[in-house]
Amino acid sequence: MTTFEKTPGWLDWYAGPSRPRFRLPSGAVDAHCHVFGPGAEFPYAPERKYTPCDASKDRLFALRDHLGFARNVVVQATCHGADNTAMVDALRASGGLARGVATLRPDVTDAQVRELHEAGVRGVRFNFVKRLVDAAPRQDLLDVVEKIAPYGWHVVVYFEAADLPDLRDFLLSIPVPLVVDHMGRPDTAKDPEGPDFGAFLDFMRARPDVWCKVTCPERLSVTGPPALGGEQAAYRDVVPFARRVVEEFPDRVLWGTDWPHPNLTDHMPDDGLLVDFVPHIAPTPALRHKLLVDNPMRLYWPDAD
Numbered sequence: 001m002t003t004f005e006k007t008p009g010w011l012d013w014y015a016g017p018s019r020p021r022f023r024l025p026s027g028a029v030d031a032h033c034h035v036f037g038p039g040a041e042f043p044y045a046p047e048r049k050y051t052p053c054d055a056s057k058d059r060l061f062a063l064r065d066h067l068g069f070a071r072n073v074v075v076q077a078t079c080h081g082a083d084n085t086a087m088v089d090a091l092r093a094s095g096g097l098a099r100g101v102a103t104l105r106p107d108v109t110d111a112q113v114r115e116l117h118e119a120g121v122r123g124v125r126f127n128f129v130k131r132l133v134d135a136a137p138r139q140d141l142l143d144v145v146e147k148i149a150p151y152g153w154h155v156v157v158y159f160e161a162a163d164l165p166d167l168r169d170f171l172l173s174i175p176v177p178l179v180v181d182h183m184g185r186p187d188t189a190k191d192p193e194g195p196d197f198g199a200f201l202d203f204m205r206a207r208p209d210v211w212c213k214v215t216c217p218e219r220l221s222v223t224g225p226p227a228l229g230g231e232q233a234a235y236r237d238v239v240p241f242a243r244r245v246v247e248e249f250p251d252r253v254l255w256g257t258d259w260p261h262p263n264l265t266d267h268m269p270d271d272g273l274l275v276d277f278v279p280h281i282a283p284t285p286a287l288r289h290k291l292l293v294d295n296p297m298r299l300y301w302p303d304a305d
């Protein structure tokens, strides 16, 4: 049995989250969350940039039920590299209530992609955040796209706002739908109406199949206050950014908890209070239903009734 020592300063997920005041619509999907290990069963990858606390599928499913979600989309975390075993184990244990996003190397075989598809994987993640992964050659990424395209998968992309100008043309050349993590990580100290976030909105306008996760206020907020201690006005500086995206692109936005919140250094949010953030960025019941139910179902469970 392998034991792992957490990265110094690692913040564990919040035990005992509150029950959200905002009642999620029936059938809501937590469209961005992860499992970590447990490391003794599913060892962390040698090439990882951090070693997390364990965050098992059982904990994830308990949180799903506690918060009032019906389904999860489990995104492969970089601490597991391209070994998708823990994520796939969660999908298989979910009874069809979880879909997945994998990390793949260009030498993946068609049989392996098919097996992942059968387990519930519907996307592949390309990570351009330098603190999380070593850069992959673009040709390798295009080779992966060629393998997944026949299965109707999409590409989830994670990048920092400063890297968008360099990545834009490459990303827009990828011939399958794109899903951007965490709004392309805007600098929320800047003006949401300014040129930097404008460049991100332009990127979304460039193709009708670019989607956006309006997630991670706890990561993007500069001024807080944190979602702790019953705070109902958490992360207010992030609201105008997320709301702009939700209002302009109501049919291609997704939301998720990001549990178990890798690499936070300031505080670990109460996930119940994070759910209470949603009505601030999606102010009407119709927008919330698209964000939490219709959109993720169209992308991840298109054949469900």
Ligand SMILES: O=C(O)c1cc(C(=O)O)oc(=O)c1
Residues within 6 Å of the ligand: 076, 077, 078, 079, 132, 181, 219, 258, 262, 263
């Ligand atoms: O896969 C990960 O390691 C990862 C990390 C972060 C982050 O550190 O920002 O965010 C994510 O959504 C996923």
